[in-house]
Amino acid sequence: MIINELKPQGFCHGVAKALKIVKDAIKDKNVKKPIYILGLIVHNKKIKEALDHYGVISFDNPNMTRLEMAKKINDGTVILSAHGTSLAVKKMLETKNIQVIDATCSDVYKVHTQILKNKDDYEIVYIGKKNHPEVEAVLSLTNDITLVSSISDARKLKKRTKKPLYITNQTTLSLFEVLTIVQELKKKHQLIFNSDICMATTKRQGAVIEQPKADLLIVVGDTYSSNTNKLKEVSERDAKIKSYRVESISDIDPEWFKDVKIVNVTSGASTSKAITSEVINYLKQFNYNDKSTWDNTSKVSYEEILS
């Protein structure tokens, strides 16, 4: 098979920074242990497993809010994850005198700053997915933000003031879905809008839209990673190329490649380069007619995942 590697690959600057903060904290004697993370430091379970191995405790319980998780912590240090943390959680940790290290991405904070700067002159509308940690953090900034998650929400939007709308968005959505919602809002409302999709997400989606002709696109990344899931969606909707998402080579089904000649590969912003390289090398040696090339046991070490 011909394998085309789409660029960029490896961690985006926000994920790279968050992981460096955690790795430095593990080694730093002045950082109180244990180290806790509320949810996942970045949306990738392989990284969580690697951090578990080094003694970091990630609360990853979908039935608990971050505030409930914070209530349970009485010692050590909490590292705030890359996509932001609500003010209520920050206050709770402060009152408990827990050491806190902030690993929030600068692109996420840029959106917070814009909201706080514009909230008095505009009615803020935030396009994002309900219950995503980034959305939870944004909604905690002020009570005056309206969350819009779909075209239907946009149609139903009822303004609370006479001010024009200021539209901003979750950093990892697809430009297509954000623009579709903005177009709907424009039908009834006066507004200003600048896309706040981060550069890492924009570049990856652009590469998928312009990908070379292929039978399949393999997207390497976690099921919880918003930007990863968007790459699969963009490939099928905009590039009309069938796509499978895998977390590592272990998720690959060799039957996908029967009669397949060209495969493109991309990866989410929180996917380790080592995992993507293993997928690419597996596909390069794969031959559907030779079962000795089918073994898809992943051999990437925890150290490689975090590097």
Ligand code: SF4
């Ligand atoms: S995907 Fe974008 S917003 Fe998220 S950590 Fe990376 S650069 Fe920051």
